[in-house]
Amino acid sequence: xxxxxxxxxxxxxxxxxxxxxxxxxxxxxxxxxxxxxxxxxxxxxxxxxxxxxxxxxxxxxxxxxxxxxxxxxxxxxxxxxxxxxxxxxxxxxxxxxxxxxxxxxxxxxxxxxxxxxxxxxxxxxxxxxxxxxxxxxxxxxxxxxxxxxxxxxxxxxxxxxxxxxxxxxxxxxxxxxxxxxxxxxxxxxxxxxxxxxxxxxxxxxxxxxxxxxxxxxxxxxxxxxxxxxxxxxxxxxxxxxxxxxxxxxxxxxxxxxxxxxxxxxxxxxxxxxxxxxxxxxxxxxxxxxxxxxxxxxxxxx
Amino acid sequence: xxxxxxxxxxxxxxxxxxxxxxxxxxxxxxxxxxxxxxxxxxxxxxxxxxxxxxxxxxxxxxxxxxxxxxxxxxxxxxxxxxxxxxxxxxxxxxxxxxxxxxxxxxxxxxxxxxxxxxxxxxxxxxxxxxxxxxxxxxxxxxxxxxxxxxxxxxxxxxxxxxxxxxxxxxxxxxxxxxxxxxxxxxxxxxxxxxxxxxxxxxxxxxxxxxxxxxxxxxxxxxxxxxxxxxxxxxxxxxxxxxxxxxxxxxxxxxxxxxxxxxxxxxxxxxxxxxxxxxxxxxxxxxxxxxxxxxxxxxxxxxxxxxxxxxxxxxxxxxxxxxxxxxxxxxxxxxxxxxxxxxxxxxxxxxxxxxxxxxxxxxxxxxxxxxxxxxxxxxxxxxxxxxxxxxxxxxxxxxxxxxxxxxxxxxxxxxxxxxxxxxxxxxxxxxxxxxxxxxxxxxxxxxxxxx
Numbered sequence: 001x002x003x004x005x006x007x008x009x010x011x012x013x014x015x016x017x018x019x020x021x022x023x024x025x026x027x028x029x030x031x032x033x034x035x036x037x038x039x040x041x042x043x044x045x046x047x048x049x050x051x052x053x054x055x056x057x058x059x060x061x062x063x064x065x066x067x068x069x070x071x072x073x074x075x076x077x078x079x080x081x082x083x084x085x086x087x088x089x090x091x092x093x094x095x096x097x098x099x100x101x102x103x104x105x106x107x108x109x110x111x112x113x114x115x116x117x118x119x120x121x122x123x124x125x126x127x128x129x130x131x132x133x134x135x136x137x138x139x140x141x142x143x144x145x146x147x148x149x150x151x152x153x154x155x156x157x158x159x160x161x162x163x164x165x166x167x168x169x170x171x172x173x174x175x176x177x178x179x180x181x182x183x184x185x186x187x188x189x190x191x192x193x194x195x196x197x198x199x200x201x202x203x204x205x206x207x208x209x210x211x212x213x214x215x216x217x218x219x220x221x222x223x224x225x226x227x228x229x230x231x232x233x234x235x236x237x238x239x240x241x242x243x244x245x246x247x248x249x250x251x252x253x254x255x256x257x258x259x260x261x262x263x264x265x266x267x268x269x270x271x272x273x274x275x276x277x278x279x280x281x282x283x284x285x286x287x288x289x290x291x292x293x294x295x296x297x298x299x300x301x
Numbered sequence: 302x303x304x305x306x307x308x309x310x311x312x313x314x315x316x317x318x319x320x321x322x323x324x325x326x327x328x329x330x331x332x333x334x335x336x337x338x339x340x341x342x343x344x345x346x347x348x349x350x351x352x353x354x355x356x357x358x359x360x361x362x363x364x365x366x367x368x369x370x371x372x373x374x375x376x377x378x379x380x381x382x383x384x385x386x387x388x389x390x391x392x393x394x395x396x397x398x399x400x401x402x403x404x405x406x407x408x409x410x411x412x413x414x415x416x417x418x419x420x421x422x423x424x425x426x427x428x429x430x431x432x433x434x435x436x437x438x439x440x441x442x443x444x445x446x447x448x449x450x451x452x453x454x455x456x457x458x459x460x461x462x463x464x465x466x467x468x469x470x471x472x473x474x475x476x477x478x479x480x481x482x483x484x485x486x487x488x489x490x491x492x493x494x495x496x497x498x499x500x501x502x503x504x505x506x507x508x509x510x511x512x513x514x515x516x517x518x519x520x521x522x523x524x525x526x527x528x529x530x531x532x533x534x535x536x537x538x539x540x541x542x543x544x545x546x547x548x549x550x551x552x553x554x555x556x557x558x559x560x561x562x563x564x565x566x567x568x569x570x571x572x573x574x575x576x577x578x579x580x581x582x583x584x585x586x587x588x589x590x591x592x593x594x595x596x597x598x599x600x601x602x603x604x605x606x607x608x609x610x611x612x613x614x615x616x617x618x619x620x621x622x623x624x625x626x627x628x629x630x631x632x633x634x635x636x637x638x639x640x641x642x643x644x645x646x647x648x649x650x651x652x653x654x655x656x657x658x659x660x661x662x663x664x665x666x667x668x669x670x671x672x673x674x675x676x677x678x679x680x681x682x683x684x685x686x687x688x689x690x691x692x693x694x695x696x697x698x699x700x701x702x703x704x705x706x707x708x709x710x711x712x713x714x715x716x717x718x719x720x721x722x723x724x725x726x727x728x729x730x731x732x733x734x735x736x737x738x739x740x741x742x743x744x745x746x747x748x749x750x751x
Contacts, residue, residue: 049744053386053408057748137568159711243376248709263380265701266404266741268387 046276050269052262063273073274075249076257080232083253086167087227090174091220098182116176127240130169156242162251166237178223185219221293225286232282235259254278339633342371342392344378349655356646360639366632386410393633397450397620399435399695406438407745411449412623417634418448427660428642429455429685435695436620443696450620451641454656457684458514458614460604461584461675463577465597466505470495475602477677480612483548486605490558493580507558508581509570510549512714513707515583518614519545521690523607532696535735538728545607547720554716562715586681587655593674601680616689657681698742702734
């Protein structure tokens with residue numbers, strides 16, 4: 001297939017275009033059916049009183065007024081934001097790991113597999129695994145801490161420790177994926193640039209700071225964006241590890257709260273309204289990120 | 302070239318069609334379109350599934366109706382069922398969690414079983430009255446009016462004790478008929494708490510309180526309650542309620558007769574009970590098969606009684622409901638009633654015990670069997686017939702108000718927060734939830750009346 005097929009207008013290309021449309025039809029129809037249609041419906045449902053058992057009733061802005069005055073909504077939103085501390089921590093660790101793995105050393109492939117393993121495991125399995133690891137007394141984490149003389153807390157049952165515990169798990173889970181991407185990006189940093197910098201007298205740190213880091217910025221950007229979107233939608237781990245929203249609602253994320261309202265408390269209309277607000281927030285944050293990114297783009301001329 | 306493409310496309314279209322068919326079949330199987338096949342949505346362990354499959358097989362054999370069992374894990378059940386309701390593919394017969402009765406009836410999800418009960422030959426009258434009443438709803442209050450589900454079982458949450466530990470510590474066992482008062486209970490607990498192996502660390506305790514499950518007993522027997530009679534006002538800010546909660550807190554924080562916070566972190570009360578370190582502990586029917594394998598003897602006794610002098614505890618239950626949209630409601634109702642009270646089905650379900658018999662006549666026989674623990678099985682029947690209550694989140698439109706009580710309770714249990722202040726501060730929060738549930742009930746009631 002040459003590039004001309006897309007711009008051609010003659011009979012020769014008509015069938016090609018038809019085939020082309022046919023081939024893109026499945027994803028487009030899939031998107032329309034399973035993403036766009038629910039989105040449009042949610043635009044309506046957010047303005048209704050809807051218990052999920054019978055038909056929705058229009059209720060104007062009632063759901064949004066409730067939301068503004070709902071302490072649990074704000075708390076779960078705050079919890080979700082707090083848990084995102086894990087994003088930069090995870091990126092820093094991944095970068096360090098990628099730098100280490102980017103050198104010729106024996107067993108590199110094995111390490112890559114080990115770091116990537118959590119990324120391909122089921123979230124439910126990981127959550128159950130960590131639930132045990134974080135157990136107050138005989139959990140692995142506290143046993144390790146005990147080995148260095150620290151008396152670890154009961155992670156999942158204490159208000160102040162449940163979030164750090166979840167961050168720890170999140171970082172561990174995400175590290176493989178980001179390390180792999182960083183590694184790929186590191187390997188594509190042009191050798192010529194590094195050599196030029198060396199000739200200019202740049203040491204290892206300066207080369208890292210002014211050549212490698214900027215070359216990695218597209219990957220960092222991608223990871224931050226997906227990390228924030230993923231973090232804003234954290235649910236399964238919470239529902240398995242702290243099924244009631246954690247000590248003093250300390251680990252209830254916004255999506256968990258949406259689920260709880262929609263499926264436990266017959267407030268599907270309210271839940272839809274919250275989802276809509278969450279979707280809007282994610283969109284805005286991502287838009288801001290794209291804007292900031294476009295202002296300091298780094299290119300090799 | 303075109304040939305090959307076309308062939309590929311036909312194949313792809315075929316695959317897509319097959320996938321689409323798979324999807325529709327996947328959605329449709331909750332609600333049978335074949336009127337001769339009943340669907341029964343079930344949740345529970347693999348053992349329970351096995352037991353119920355056997356009971357259902359007897360039903361199929363006897364009636365000639367085909368039943369398809371849809372099994373889900375307990376934690377996914379509510380979500381799955383609600384999705385089925387939303388998708389208008391409710392199974393013919395399904396388990397009903399009591400806190401959902403009001404909402405399901407108001408929104409037309411459940412069929413009224415009263416006419417089927419009147420017409421059947423099955424011994425429905427023999428089922429525990431309290432169990433049937435839990436699923437009655439007259440449009441305003443639970444407990445009266447048409448019957449919307451059969452109780453699958455009743456789970457009397459009895460108190461019990463470790464006989465072996467009592468002997469070892471030289472403590473007089475509790476009377477099976479007369480409840481201890483709170484002072485006596487504390488004394489026994491103090492006598493049970495100690496260091497048996499002499500290594501300087503406590504390894505036996507009087508009791509261990511699971512607040513979510515046991516607070517009801519302490520509150521009710523002290524004359525307190527969660528709700529007013531009409532289920533419209535939260536009444537946790539009464540002296541009776543406060544005294545009960547304070548008593549529970551003091552058991553650990555003042556008297557040290559339950560494992561401390563640190564001690565429960567590693568191994569909770571349940572684990573310690575299984576290891577024979579706890580004197581008094583709840584013994585519910587569903588625990589019996591496990592408890593019988595432990596290397597100590599146990600028996601049942603009434604919960605200690607507060608101010609009222611009368612013991613109290615809660616009764617758990619799960620209902621078996623029939624979809625209002627079932628194509629064969631008569632057969633579906635027959636299955637629900639069959640599982641709840643048919644002697645043959647009950648014999649299979651009660652078996653070696655995860656549950657007590659659902660019918661009075663069966664229970665009267667069952668209680669006489671002293672060959673297996675616990676000997677004092679009568680305690681279970683006393684709870685069901687006499688001093689047990691249902692947790693009142695079954696009496697309201699949504700159960701959220703009760704969840705709110707437990708959200709911030711941890712500091713109180715650790716005596717870092719004052720009981721009275723906590724109750725005073727939490728009452729309005731719970732009241733708000735209760736009021737909005739009430740408001741929601743009104744809206745839904747009106748909408749469905751139209």
